[in-house]
Amino acid sequence: MVLVKGRAVVQDSWQHLEDGDPLPASGPVTISWARWTAERDMISRAPAELGIRIPNTVTTAEIGAEAAKFGLIAVHFPNFSDGRAFSQARVLRDRYGFTGEIRATGGVLRDQLLFMQRCGIDAFEMPERALEENWLAAFDEFDVFYQPAEDNRPWVARQRLGRN
């Protein structure tokens, strides 16, 4: 797997802890949703910068209220046809004003990158083979959009009124 962020393959600066792993004193780490809900009080006191990996069955109301505690929220696509995390990401951005990284994990197709980006996902964990020639074009295949979304691209109904 490689990590794509800001239209480039980047090094992952986060350490992803298994549920039994001790919390390090520093450095950004992600923990699972299950661990967070079980050890919330203890983990909150730890000094490390925190990220969380949420299953796509967690409601946005559950995670939303605490979203500001995290620098990264990893949303999960168990396979590419399961689109629940599109809604999770969008609500985190739109309703809860989450400004940290939202990372897509699991089954991510190159051809879904633009949908994901529009929903507010800004980092993508992808199989290396998905990065075939001209894969970056996936973000630019369209410049006409029929809905407002989290990416603030101009959209048609407003453009028709002469606004951006």
Added chain:
Amino acid sequence: MYRYDEFDRRFLEERTAQYRDQVRRRLIGQLSEEEFRPLRLRNGLYLQLHAYMYRIAIPYGTLSPAQLRMLAHIARKYDKGYGHFTTRQNMQFNWIKLDETPDIMADLASVEMHSIQTSGNCIRNTTSDPFAGVTADEIEDPRPWCEIIRQWSTLHPEFSWLPRKFKIAVSASEKDRAAVHIHDIGLYIVKNDAGEVGFQVLVGGGLGRTPIMGKVLREFLPKKDLLSYLEAALRIYNEYGRRDNIYKARIKILVQALGIDKMREEVEAEWAQMDHTPLDLSDQTIAAIYEHFAPPAYPAPDAQGEATLATAIAADAKFARWVKHNTHPHKQPGYAIATVSLKPLGKPPGDITAEQLDLLAELSERYGFGEVRVTHEQNVVFPDIPRGALPVFYAEIAAAGMGTANIGLASDIIACPGLDYCSLANARSIPVAEKLGEHLAAREEEIGPMKIKISGCINACGHHHVGHIGILGVDKNGEEFYQITVGGSADEQSAVGTIVGRAVPSDEVNSAVDKLLDVYVKHRSDGEDLPATYRRIGAEPFKEAVYGAR
């Protein structure tokens, strides 16, 4: 009708280029079939029994002459010279080659057409009343709202990977000609007590394995709120709809599990928390879409028109019959809504040849205002024919094999493609429809309005559950059998039909249907259709007629 602007045109060019590249990547092996499948499906391409099937969107059924001619061109160049109109107002071609599909898509784009979201677990083509804009009994033209929904739902970033497909229909008449109750979301345009026009929102209708009629989610939704409310409903579905079982993934199952009151609570709570502002429809935006659907400037009808029509009716019994069954009152005096039947006796329902498509294009220019509508009952409506021109119009379509006078009658059968084409089917639909139509034609005048619907499997593309008489193909140890239902209805009185008994072999379908019709004819009181008689007398007399007393 709606005409593309620079944005729509550019968008379609971009989509075509994207798809062309996806096909290229598939052909050189960069995309596996598993990865390519959802991409091709979202562009209307299925892999069927013998070849690829390509489903083209006809938004709310409306076609221009240029579009009709393009469909004829596609039929000739890429298929076997004919196409098939579906129960969702779309067109399907059944003999398509994968490597030619990008070119077909480019051809379609040149006439402002596409195949986007005609398949896949996303928001499908929005359907409507084929008489929209020309019928006297509507509150307001529903087509602008279909177009607003079409645009909003096109490549929606959040709702393109739903648990299952999602179908929306809009109707604005007391008489429901759009089967609104069997859609995931159904919208009736209504007036509230204050005289404002808005929507009654239904949710959770659908056929398939679990036929359920839509329930009222909201009695009145102001126009400006349509899109934000739809987003709230879709979000609840996307988050909570089941994904573990394809047969339990439609929104109807979620509504059934939660109950309509809880569903309403969830949607309303979501809606209350959303920022509506970006999606609010301004009067200006609504008006700009409405402009596309402004009625034509109807010239005063020919003073001799009524006399010409009366003379022709008196002189030609076949024509008289066609006028009686295939025309409908128009809101403009001197004009008629004419329906061209694609159910000639002994032919597959909804099929049309390239030559017939070309002819319809020409006739729509000559006698109408350059527009036709495909119906979910698989026929073609000409919305604006001057009454005096009906005789010549009829002569032209009759000469091309499209003059069957059976709209709304027993031989106007809906049927899915069935096992002749479809990889999902358990049994054939087309031959059963052909034989039954031929068999019933002789007595259909006596029977009167009758809706017979045939599906080749439980997915119910032929809407058999809501046929006055429904026929479902089933497989029993490799043999085709047909299960018959009675009393279903797709109109404003919508109901799911009742199974009358064990499935029968194909050669007994005609006689079983005959017996059901005998019961109806014997028991009906004045003006009652079959579902009304059924509601009054119950299932027993029908069961007894087919299977004998118990």
